[in-house]
Amino acid sequence: MIDDNISMLQDRYLELLEQLLEKTRQRVEEYTADHLPPAGDGEDNVGSDRYAVFLEDYLYAVNSFYYRSFHEQLFPAYRADVNRETARIFKVSRQEETVREDIANNLIRYAQLFNRLKDFNRVLEDLVQEVGTRLAGLENGRMQVHHDVCQALRELRSQVTGLADWFGHLEKVLATPSWWETARKDRDLEELLARWGEDEPGTWDARVRDAVSRWLASMAWSIDSLQVVIAEASHLSPHVIQDRVRKAVTGTMVTPPSLPASWAGFVQLGLGPRVQAQAERVQLLLELETLQHTVPERSVQALGCLKDYLSGILSLLTGIMELESVVPCREMIKDARQLGKLNLAEVEAVGRLLREFARELGACMDRLEHGQNLSPAELERLVGEPLDRYERELRKRVAARAYYSLGGLGTSLRETLSGLALFWVKFTYFRDRLDASLQELDRYRELYDLLRGYKEAFANLQDDTGLLLSPRTLHRCWKAITVEVERYPLQRGRKFPEGCCHLLEQGGIERRLVPEERHLTVLEERGDIFRVEVDGLARWEIPYVVVGMRE
Incomplete structure (x- = not known):
């Protein structure tokens, strides 16, 4: 650009010089035409002194004209034109320099804008990633709430299932109500059952089990003998009846050496004296009926009471021996008095309720697994409301204090009710946490969308700025x-x-x-x-x- 300006300046100077010389030539010609002698006179006067003087004057006048023209008119005009043109050229050059500076500065500003946009886009990208990470964490937290509720339901279902098993065992124990009627009427038998765990039947060896079986078999033989006496009493003499009753009673009082101490104590201190007393009563009634010459009716009735008493004890002990291998049953057997207060139908109803409760807990877990986007209200409807109904019904049905006295069953019942109370504390916490998590999720989703929109807009602006610099x-x-x-x-x-x-x-x-x-x-x-x-x-x-x- 500078070279072009210099070339233009040189051309302009040459043009001015040519104009100056042309103007000078014209003036000299005009001056010469005015001062030279006529053409006719020139040839005659050439060489004369007068003509020489004329030429000197002419040359002096021409030189003076040149000097005055250049000094007073032509050169000042030329200098003024040159100065004016030079000023114009340098003004244009200065303007072009300013334009270059302005263009460079503007491009630098665009470059700075590009860098600011690039840095800002990186900040936005970091924010988008950070908010996205937070969103993922909140989403995991929401899923964790579902997992925690499922875990709490799983723990509660385990407790409810365990309690249902206890009530299932209680149903087996109460399957023969006459056992507990017999036990409730016999304090010695209650004492035997209360001390049932001291001998740990689950740890009995074959010798002890054989002794118990032989004693129960001896007792069964005595009952059969009494049944025969009762059937043949009308054909037997009082002495024969007394002899057979004595043998039958003796069979129940003989204890094998390996019989457990609690059983031996029951036979010797409880069952034996009572059977002996009833046998003596039968004997006295027989003697009285012999003296009165009457049919042995009252003695046979007393003998039937003795047989029924022994039959009840045999049935109870035999049934208990069948249940003793089941630990929960063995624990409940110890409290015969409380068992006698329970109603089998009510126990069965509680067992059914507990099994339904356990199934409902499983259904709640299934609903949670298939409903991953539940709101707190939906969580309350799918989980809270069904469990609340079952809990109220369960607490109403297990209000009887006898349940809490049955060893492991009472412990399991208290743990289950405490587990229900703890579950509601957890459930309320999880529901509130889910509510807070969903609200925070909504806010972060809105922020995430806003940041992504800004990022896209500024990324486009950065691309446009880069395109301007292409x-x-x-x-x-x-x-x-x-x-x-x-x-x-x-x-x-x-x-x-x-x-x-x-x-x-x-x-x-x-x-x-x-x-x-x-x-x-x-x-x-x-x-x-x-x-x-x-x-x-x-x-x-x-x-x-x-x-x-x-x-």
């Missing part, structure tokens, strides 16, 4: 001027561009000591490096950047 756009906008913009992309963890290494010595780039393998690695950056050149005027735009340098 060679094609610059060439289309500045055809008469050479405008070039070169971008050196920077990225953390990548090598510093080789074309910009000379900038490291100029102090505009922060350096940090790093190991050898990270030499010239970009550690931090807030944009790219730009080189802007406008008709030879070069500018650099250097953002904040930290480059690793070896020692």
Whole structure:
């Protein structure tokens, strides 16, 4: 551009000089025409002194005319034209320099805008990732609420199932109500059952079991003998009846050596004296009926009472021996008095309720697994309401204090009711946590969508800014001027561009000591490096950047 201006200036100077010379020639011709002698007189006077003087005067006049024309008119006009044209040319040159500066400054501003947009987009990207991570955490937290509720339901179902098993065993124990009527009427038998666990029937060896079986068999033989006596009493003499009753009673009072201590004590201190007393009563009634010469009716009735008493005890002990292998049954057998207060139908109803309760808990877990996006209200409807109905019904049905006195069953019942109370505390906490989590999820989703929208908008703006700095756009906008913009992309963890290494010595780039393998690695950056050149005027735009340098 400067060369073109100089060439134009030279052409203008030549044009002015030609105009000046042409004007001078015209004036000289005019002056000569006015002062030269006529053509006819010239030949005669050539060589004369008068003509020589005339020529000298003529030359003096012409030279004076030249001097005056150049000094007073032509040269001042030429100098004024030259000064005016020079001023105009340099004014244009100055304007062009300003235009170059302005173009370069504007392109630098675009480069700065590009870097700010790049840094801002990175910040937005980090925010989007952070909010996305938080969203994923909240989503996992919401899923964790479902998992925690399922876990609480699973624990409660385990307790309810365990309690249902206890009531199932209680149903087996109460299956023969006459056992507990017999036990409730016999304190010695109650004592035997209360001490049932002391001998640990589950640990009996074959010898002890054989002794118990032989004693029960002896008792069964005695009952059969009494039944025969009762059937044949009308055909037997009183002495024969007394003898057979004595033998039958003796069979129940003989204890094998290996019989457990609690059983031996029951036979010797409880069963034996009572049977002996009833046998003596039968004997006295027989003697009275013999003296009165009456049919042995009252004695046979007393004998029937003795047989029924022994039959009840035999049935109870035999049935208990069948149940003693089941630990829960063995524990409940100890409290015969409380068992006698229970109603089998009510126990069966509680057992059915508990089994239905356990199934409902399983159904609640299934509903939770298939409904992953439940609201707190839906959680209350699917889980809270059914469980509340079952809990109220269960507490109403197990209000009898006898349940709580049955060892393990009472413990299981208390644990289940406590587990229900604990479940409601957990459920309320989980429901409130789900509500808070869903509200926070909504807020973070709104923020996530907003940030993504901003990120997309600013990314488009960055692309548009980069497009403004592209060679094609610059060439289309500045055809008469050479405008070039070169971008050196920077990225953390990548090598510093080789074309910009000379900038490291100029102090505009922060350096940090790093190991050898990270030499010239970009550690931090807030944009790219730009080189802007406008008709030879070069500018650099250097953002904040930290480059690793070896020692």
